[in-house]
Amino acid sequence: MIELYTGPTGNGQRAAIALEECGLPYKVTKYNLAKGEHKNPDYLKINPLGAIPSIVDPEGPGGKRIVLTQSGAIVLYCAEKSGKLLPKDPEKRAQAYRWFMHTSTDVAPASGAIFATGNLPDKPASAVELFEKRLINHLRESDRRLGEAEYLAGELSIADIALYPIVAGRKAMIEKAGGLNNLLKWFERMSARPGIQKGMAASSN
């Protein structure tokens, strides 16, 4: 059975909801990051950086054990292993790649920068504001797309799984920004899914 090492952060939630939505059996080890539990010597053997999430699949490719870090890689691995979340239709699959990368390289870094700058002792307001604006601008792209299609690729895919935890964590900011109703409606649809609910619960403290 796949072992998931996770915690209550967007990256940790992404891995858990991918496992749930792909229907892959797994067992969870949850770390309290504030207590530094993710820096224990056993976990550092799995991920020397001591960052969550990671998975260990004893039945990886070729039947061999695989250790995988990076929440995006875990989403892709679960999708390939299960045959779910990657549309069969080539046009939709290309859109899934596009919106998966939009979240991974545009949305997620802006959200991460808000967290990092907001945690600096002097909380530089201009930097926090810059990254908030950047995040909302990128999310306006997602919102536009969700005005045309129910899911980012036209059907539920890796792209929705990548984005969901960020919207969950930034909901207040999104509501305050206004004009992102397609995104908020998509968030409600996603939140109603049992796989999303179970994945979010599995990664909560």
Ligand SMILES: N[C@@H](CCC(=O)N[C@@H](CS)C(=O)NCC(=O)O)C(=O)O
């Ligand atoms: N790009 C990585 C980021 C992993 C990451 O930075 N995880 C954070 C929690 S969201 C963490 O464990 N931070 C604690 C640390 O690095 O000590 C991913 O998507 O998995």
